Amino acid sequence: MTEYYIQEKHLSSATRTIVKDANGKALYLLVGQWGRKGNVLSLYAMDGKMVAHIKQASVIFGRKFEIYQNFTKVGTLHKIFNWPGDFYYIKQLHWAVYGDIYNHHYSINHFNQRVMTMDKGSFLTGDYYVLDVKKQADAPVAICVAAIMDYWLYNRSKEKQKKTGLEVTFCA
Template identity: 45%
Template sequence: METYYINEHVLSANVRTVIKNAQDKSMYILVGRWGVKGDVLSVYNMNGEVLATVKQTTYAFPSRFDLYDRYKKIGSLGRLISFNRDIYLVKQLNWLVLANVNKQTYRIYSFKERLMLMEKHTVYQGDYYKLSIKNETLAPVCICIGAVMDYWAKNNEKNWQKVNSFLSPKASYQSMELIREKIKSTSR
């Protein structure tokens, strides 16, 4: 198993992210942005070669992402089921991604074999994601999938914050007062 670390706060941000190994050596650079259909995120080696790319193909629900190994399309990532845990499928590769957004853990399986485990890891420098990947050749594509998982988790968190603020007791009380005023004004 190969181990890599990515700073949690910059993984799905629109900035360059350095990915380091367990010996604190810079291994990859993650570059790109999210948010609009057609946006791309790429993993480069330290020599500047593109190793893997993920491209957002749809923005509306359900979001889809195409995965590329170098410049060759190898699969599409899409959500299958969303209950207590989210389940995603990488078509063409027959990979299953299991996401526990609350615990911030993500696993990639190929049949019964685990290819990657991505989990939150806190050290004195800050919060990181620790990626344990079966072998180094899978690392760039797995990093792209991990970035998508983080992106979806953060988008879901923002959406829940909006819903919770709308449903908060204060907001509900204010809404009820507005309705009462409307009824009073129309009955006069």
């Protein structure tokens, strides 16, 4: 198993996000933006080669994201249901994502085989998401799935705030 570390709340933002190993060595760079159909988030190895990317395929009837590895579409992630907890599925890969999405504690399984677990960790350098990926070859796609989960989580929170009138705007 290989662990990957991503600074908390940087995973799905529209800024550059660095994915590191347990020794702090930068392994991947995640760049791009979300929000509109056709937007793309790309994952690059530190040698500059794009290893995976996510394309936002739908925003109207439930958000769907197409996942590509080495420019080949490997699947489409969409939410199946959210009772009693969220459950997401990538049909082409036979990957199921479930657990406590709200607290970044979930798993990705291929049938009964674990692909990845997501958790949070606190270190001297800050708070991080810790991705524990069983096979290194699955890491680029698993990191992309984690970015989608993070995006859904934080955008769902923004939508709830708007509906309940809790949105705060600061003016200079």
